[in-house]
Amino acid sequence: MRLTSTRSIYFSLLLILAFACGKKEEGCALSSEILNQDLTLKINRIDKDFFNAKNASDFNFLIEEHPEFAKEYLQVDLYPSPDSLATELLRVHQDSAMRVLFDSVEHVYSDFSDVEKELETAFKAITYYFPEFQIPEVYTFVSGFNSDLIVTDEMIVIGLDYFLPPSHTFQPELPRYMAERYDKPFIVPMIVMAISARFNETNPTDNTLLAEMIYYGKTYHFTKAILPCTSDQYIIGYTPEAISESFDNEELIWSHFVENELLYITNPFEIRKYIGEAPFTDAISTNAPGRLGRWLGWNIVDDYQFNQDVTLEELMAEPDAEKIFRESGYRPRKAGS
Template identity: 30%
Template structure:
């Protein structure tokens, strides 16, 4: 975490802000669909912000704020915690000149100066998204520097990526901010996965009347099934951030994993703490097995959903378009580990 208290995290400050692995609660606002050949552009808000802070032309400053509405005030208030100022310049200047932030800004610009792989991956994934989800909204995409706060921010039909959260597992400041098991999820090659995943969760939020582990696993399986469709050259284990040995453990122990979940009566358990142990990042699933990789519940959900979708010939859009049907999907999939 950045040492200055003034610019430390505000993770709970607003429900619009989400880490890459946490579901958003609101749907994207309605907007006319764009044609498939319309490119998804990526605007570098982070590169333009320092110029705004030093800008002496009042009209030019106003144009900047207008161009980046509604993101700009939310960035200043909720992400950076700068209070409620007319133009936020004083607070932004303090932020940008803070020693740790200045270094973070320099390192981010250096790391992403010539890296276009993630932008291509992101654009191609959203082109597939628009094709496979024809009623969908394509987001306006920005990039920003958050001081290692939220990785991805969504506001209506806008999505912004905090590039300083993707400087690589070995980036020095990450040892202060992330657990060891999380650091591998902060490589630049995961930007596209995370951004599209958050957008899917925003457009198709988790809904369940019962809210049991099975319901959450099936929802996670639907998200992963959609991601495999939008990233057809990427396997499920890479999407989950698993190592080769973790992937092999899952394959070798699939039947026993399922047996243990059922035998321990976890499948219909509604305790949020237990559910989180199955689906959130962790060293291992503490309620299951010391060698099990974190987020194993997501992997189980994918096995169930992918089998059901394949047998029923259901698309990703069709799967995400139905809710509160986990029991039916499990029964029809005939999944038994």
């Protein structure tokens, strides 16, 4: 990225570690105490069951076999009877376009064991740090690009059609810069980020840009702690080049925030320029990636955790964004340092 003025800086949404971009994940493995926990995850491949069904009776069996999925995802309660839902599912099943879409998903995800293992390990780590965490039921489905990911306390539904390779013929109706983040390596990080919200305490009266930055910083710090061997690009959704350039320009980015007195602004429109989804942060530079406020918040949170030596539980339970910022001792790193 080439910045053309002292006010040209950029901002990123997803998590970036504070100390290095493209950071090598040496010694990243979780402890044996975490990995040796007795936890076995079973993923329900509803997508396979759905397209292997032959008639309405088969769909009625699926509804009975997976009542939580039928209630929360298929919304069986909105139908006059389960038979009505089964009839509707059969109609979708017989749609030729849906069949072609499933065939594409099956080609990519016939073996889901690597994602299953990664998710199982993530659940072990979350349970270790937060014993109150209850393992949700996990399902995969082909939604016809109706839903990408649903994460609740009790259930996770992964719309696998959203996570076909970016080069695939079938793509969700998303801007290209967002669609590129819908790929297999992003599935588990996205789930972990969604789960982090239930532990991420905030001050509901704090509507500043700083509060948003710290919220996302905690989200990405949590995700990296749970998935220490996962490359930063799959957490923050930047290319390795964008990550590197962000760190190279961190001083310039920070000076933009300071000189324009941005940290304590509360105007939602202005906050969105630095936090919201966008192909670039045009308030800084059209060469700067979008969501840079989130990236900067990650760096601040990393510094806070390191300098204050707080546990992950203590970090997530701290609702005071101003305290985290002040006690982080954050200073932008100079290029090459």
